Each structure stands twice: as structure tokens, then as C-alpha cells.
Amino acid sequence: MKEVAVIGAGMTRFGELWNKSIKDIFVEAALKAIKDAGVDHIDSMYVGSMSSGLFVGQEHLGAVMADYLGMNPIPATRVESACASGGVSFRQAYFEVASGQSEIVLAGGVEKMTDGADVTDALATAADQEYEVYQGITFPGLYAMITNAHMHQYKTKREQLAAVAVKNHRNGSKNPNAQFRSEITIDQVLRSSLVADPLRLLDCSPVSDGGAAVILCSMEIAKKFTDTPIRVSGSVQTSDTIALHSRSSLTTLKAVSTAAEKIYKMTNLKPQDIDFAEVHDCFSIAEIVVSEDLGFFDKGRGGSAVEEGSTSLETGKIPINTSGGLKSKGHPVGATGIAQIIELYEQLQGKAGKRQVKNAHVGLAQNMGGSGASCVINILEAI
Amino acid sequence: MISPKYFREIPQRYRLEASRCKECGTIHFPPRLICNKCKSQEFETVKLSDSGKLATYTVIRVAPSKFSQETPYAIGIVELNDGVKLTAQIVETDLDKLQIGQNVKLVFRRIQDDGKAGIHCYGYKAVVS
Numbered sequence A: 001m002k003e004v005a006v007i008g009a010g011m012t013r014f015g016e017l018w019n020k021s022i023k024d025i026f027v028e029a030a031l032k033a034i035k036d037a038g039v040d041h042i043d044s045m046y047v048g049s050m051s052s053g054l055f056v057g058q059e060h061l062g063a064v065m066a067d068y069l070g071m072n073p074i075p076a077t078r079v080e081s082a083c084a085s086g087g088v089s090f091r092q093a094y095f096e097v098a099s100g101q102s103e104i105v106l107a108g109g110v111e112k113m114t115d116g117a118d119v120t121d122a123l124a125t126a127a128d129q130e131y132e133v134y135q136g137i138t139f140p141g142l143y144a145m146i147t148n149a150h151m152h153q154y155k156t157k158r159e160q161l162a163a164v165a166v167k168n169h170r171n172g173s174k175n176p177n178a179q180f181r182s183e184i185t186i187d188q189v190l191r192s193s194l195v196a197d198p199l200r201l202l203d204c205s206p207v208s209d210g211g212a213a214v215i216l217c218s219m220e221i222a223k224k225f226t227d228t229p230i231r232v233s234g235s236v237q238t239s240d241t242i243a244l245h246s247r248s249s250l251t252t253l254k255a256v257s258t259a260a261e262k263i264y265k266m267t268n269l270k271p272q273d274i275d276f277a278e279v280h281d282c283f284s285i286a287e288i289v290v291s292e293d294l295g296f297f298d299k300g301r302g303g304s305a306v307e308e309g310s311t312s313l314e315t316g317k318i319p320i321n322t323s324g325g326l327k328s329k330g331h332p333v334g335a336t337g338i339a340q341i342i343e344l345y346e347q348l349q350g351k352a353g354k355r356q357v358k359n360a361h362v363g364l365a366q367n368m369g370g371s372g373a374s375c376v377i378n379i380l381e382a383i
Numbered sequence B: 001m002i003s004p005k006y007f008r009e010i011p012q013r014y015r016l017e018a019s020r021c022k023e024c025g026t027i028h029f030p031p032r033l034i035c036n037k038c039k040s041q042e043f044e045t046v047k048l049s050d051s052g053k054l055a056t057y058t059v060i061r062v063a064p065s066k067f068s069q070e071t072p073y074a075i076g077i078v079e080l081n082d083g084v085k086l087t088a089q090i091v092e093t094d095l096d097k098l099q100i101g102q103n104v105k106l107v108f109r110r111i112q113d114d115g116k117a118g119i120h121c122y123g124y125k126a127v128v129s
Helices: A022-037 A050-057 A061-068 A087-098 A119-124 A137-152 A159-173 A186-191 A256-268 A284-293 A302-307 A326-327 A334-347 B003-008 B010-015
Strands: A004-011 A044-048 A076-079 A102-113 A195-196 A209-218 A230-239 A276-278 A364-369 A374-382 B019-020 B041-049 B051-060 B073-080 B085-091 B103-113 B119-129
Touching: A004 A022, A004 A087, A022 A050, A022 A061, A022 A102, A022 A209, A044 A061, A044 A087, A044 A326, A044 A334, A050 A119, A061 A076, A061 A102, A061 A302, A076 A087, A087 A102, A087 A186, A087 A209, A087 A230, A087 A334, A087 A364, A087 A374, A102 A334, A119 A137, A137 A195, A137 A284, A137 B051, A137 B073, A159 A186, A159 A284, A159 A302, A159 A326, A195 B051, A209 A334, A209 B051, A230 A256, A230 A334, A230 B073, A256 A364, A276 A334, A284 A302, A284 A364, A334 A364, A334 A374, B003 B010, B019 B085, B051 B085, B073 B103, B085 B103
Parallel strands: A044 A076, A044 A102, A276 A364, B085 B119
Antiparallel strands: A004 A209, A004 A230, A102 A209, A230 A374, A364 A374, B019 B041, B051 B073, B051 B103, B073 B085, B103 B119
16 A cells, blocks of 8 residues: 555635535635645546435536536546545545555545525435434434433533534634634523524534545655645544444444544554544534544543633644534535545644644544444544 | 335334344344344344333424424433334423433334325334333
């Protein structure tokens, strides 16, 4: 396997992009990434998207985007793993370069969620249709059930959940590509309307449009394009039962803890070696559970860790979601995993502006699908 | 919902039929073709216990389109006495009196409807026992 580098990145702003189609969004992000990398061609491309068919009625997304990006006849592959589609798209591109099959590959992701589809129904297709959704559950509902179990088992407090959203909005206010660039207070979270008890509106990531893309190539040729290539040190993907109720624990996401174990072994790194992380905070509880399952904090300590500032950009021993996370940056589902990689790339290059983490050498991105039925973790390092 | 899709699930939804692995004894609900514990493909049909405890729950305020007229409603994960867990609505109870660990029993109820001329869809919900 060849050593692989990220040499360029580009994304649209995330938000309600009423005047842009799914094609415009993807192509804008991809062109920015190609320009940033300074490459004159790409050999292959991947498009992560959860559900363009339900959201805008368009499938065959690989071919659509290769055409509109003006890249015919290169191979173009759509990748789907629900909300982890972007992270898995990156992993496929990584493999294609590592194998030597292609020299320069684009890994992208896109979602257009505001074109009129019933978003709650479309997102629910990432759960078990016959045995979860049939009964009337929603995605906020699934994570609300994890929340109640976590609060019951570990005495996690409602205010600690709110602290996740407050921190991520504070980070997002410094990100020009974020959907919400406004700070919020604990009180505002606690007074926002209930979606699925005890989760409130400001515990939930928003409905978003957006696209993101990065360019990968082998480390051998990366120096031709940049003085600061970012190395892909490891990539791991796991799966778990599709239904939340089929799992032995409702407070641990086994797909995440298993992926973490594997990637630390693969990279010879320990949780303490990670300088900062982007994690999948689709709901406030998800960041708490994931930060435990990644080994950053003991099980049950994720809530107090965020409350004490251990994950903040300013004071944290492990800043989490410096981009604003899904909560503030936005969550155009298929683009999210790539946008996490872009935050790692910018931080590791020292180009994150007001969000810059000091001494950022190793970054981890954790992206998951459904209630944790799929998970992908990628680790990037400055060299 | 087209009727074959609904029809296929009737043994599980109406009669709580599950499959017990003949090798390792794990009970699967819904039935599976291969055991995810021991990989055996030999099963016998068993009926699930209809009693258990509430493992977790929530109250849905923003519902999927099929349930939009029913909010707020409670839904939870029930751990039955035979160890199987499933997702079900919790009905006939005060929403603010729900508690993890409380005893519940599964009952046969209408779950959803398929539009004006469509079929009624039945299954299990939980009541506090």
C-alpha cells in the first residue's frame, strides 16, 4: 500500500442554499478542491450522498457529477452509508490511491435537503423500516432514547447536553462556512422546543444543503503540488446492528468503540496522542457518547468533560468539533464526513484562522450512520 | 403500504413469532436466516414473552408523516422477559410518569393507516402493567 496524502480541499458554505441545485453545490465544492490542490486532472472520483433519490429524486449521482464537473470519461462512484457516506467516500478514495490504481482521486460528498422532501421521513430510512420506523420512531427519537438511558446510567445532566451545543456554536461562529454563526446560551438550549424528550431543537443538527471535496494523491507525488501535504495515517470502518434495540448496550456505540480500538492499533497512537477531533454530533448526546467511546474520557464522563471545558477550543485538552460540528456548521448528510476531513486538513496546515488549535499535529475524524450502525474513523497527520 | 410488504410481517407483528437458534439458543426477533452470534442456520419458531421492562423511552413531539396527527406519543425499547428487546409505542399512560425499569406488557393494537383507501396496519404496543 502506498502512503497517501490530502493535497487540496474545498467546500460550499453549509445552509439553506435556495438558489443552488445539488449539481451546482457539488461542482462548486469540487472545483474549489481541484483549484486548491493545483492539479490539472483527476483520475477518479467518489460522491458520498445519503439519499439524493429521496431528497431531490436524482440517483446515478457518480455519473451526474462527473458529467457536470466536465470529467467524462473518468470512473465516478456514488457511496452510501447514511450519514457516514462522506467518511466512507474518503476511505474509498484513500484505497484507490493506496492501491496504486489511480494517482489523483477526488473524494466528495453532497446533500440537498431543502428542495421539499419530507426530511424526517427520508432520514428515517437509515433505521430499520419494519421494526423501528413502522412503530413511529424518528432519528431524534432514537438519540433521545440513548440520552435517557445515558442519563439514567451515568447521571448525565440536561445542562451538560446543552453545553455541547453552546460550545459548538461558539466554534461555528468563527467558521465562515458554517450554517449558524451565532453563539447561543445554555438557557436558550433549555428553552428551545422539545423534539423528542429530553432532546430539544437546539440539541439537534439542522437540515442543510452543502457540498465538500478533497483531493488525494500518493505521498510520492504530493510534493509536486504542495509543500505541506497532510498524511492519511489510518482509516477504519465498522458496522453494528441496524436497530438500536438489538444492541446489548444502549449507552455505548460499539461500532465507534470497535473502530477506535482498531485505528489506534493501526496507527500506533493512543487517545492521548490525538490533538483535536471532529466527531459526529448529529445530536448533543452523540458527541458525549462518542467522546467516551473514542477513549478521550472514561465511560460516563463525557457529559462532565464538556461542562468542564475539556473539549473546548480555548481550554480543552482535546478540542472537539472546532469547525462548529454538525450542530453549528450544518449537516448536509452526505457532505458531513468530507467537511470533517476539511477541518482536519485546515487545522493541520495551520490555516484554520480564529479556530486554529495550537500545536495541531494529529487530527481524528469520526463519522457515523444511523443510530451507530456504521462508523468510519480517519486519522490525518501533519508531516 | 403495499399489502405484500405488510403481509410478510404478520407472524411477527400479530403473534410475536421469533426464531430460536438451535445451536446457541439465541432468540432473534424478527426471525433471521443466519444467527449473528454463532452463524448457524437452524432455527425453531418460538413465541416471545409479552411481558418485560422499559429499557429506555422518549416522547415524540415531531413525528414522521404517518404519525403527525398523534403527537405527542411515547415510544420506547422494551426488554422482554426472554431477553429480546424491541421498539414499541407505550400507550394508555401519563407521558410524565414514564420510567426506565417499569413493568410493561405488549398488547395488540392498530399502528398506522395507509391513506384514505389503504389498509389498516396492526402490531404490538406496550401498556404499563
